[in-house]
Amino acid sequence: MSRIAQAFDSRQWSLIASASAKAAIVMMAIPLAGCGAGGFSLQKAEVDRSLITSSTPASATPIDSDRASDQTTIRNAVSSADIQELGGQAVPWANSGTGSRGSITELAEFKDKGQLCRRFTASRESFDGVALFKGEACLASAGIWLMQDFKAL
The missing domain is CATH 1.20.5 (Single alpha-helices involved in coiled-coils or other helix-helix interfaces)
Structure with missing residues (x-):
């Protein structure tokens, strides 16, 4: 070998x-x-206090400002609508600043203490969901329309 x-x-x-x-x-x-x-023992295990976690508080400002901006857009659509030509049709509206959109229905004109007003129902579709509102806008002095009432249903 x-x-x-x-x-x-x-x-x-x-x-x-x-x-x-x-x-x-x-x-x-x-x-x-x-x-x-x-x-290793589960009885000896302790909470690790060196880790710190937290969350940021929810801010109401962006939602409130978005709603106010949408309310202004709806008021402008209500004030500029020609009720006689609409014949009961919905008035679409969209706010490019917030991304919200919807339609205005049940638009009716009336006089309140000599002041021209318009009552309406508006839908609002946005990132936070769909909502329905009842509102009323009135023509004030100097031709400015003011929102008198705007409530979520």
């Missing part, structure tokens, strides 16, 4: 196989021994 073949005869192969099996057992036993020796 050659010298290389002589180095690994059948007796040495069994020695190598048993050594690798022992090494595998030891490699699996070491992590288990760490857990069994008290390395």
Whole structure:
């Protein structure tokens, strides 16, 4: 036999196989021994107070300003509508500043103490949902329309 073949005869192969099996057992036993020796325990676990989390308070300003802007857009659509030509049809409106849109229905004109007013129902579709409003706008002095009433239904 050659010298290389002589180095690994059948007796040495069994020695190598048993050594690798022992090494595998030891490699699996070491992590288990760490857990069994008290390395991790739920009773000893504590809350990590070094982590700080929070949330920001909800701001009512953007929604309120969006609603006010939409209310102004609706008032402008109500004041500029030609009621006789509409014949009961809905008046569409859209506010590019807020992305809201909707339609104005039940638009009726009346006089209140000599002042010209318009009563209406308006729908509003926006990122926060769909809503229905009842409102009333009246013509004030100097030809300016003012919203007298605007309530969500």
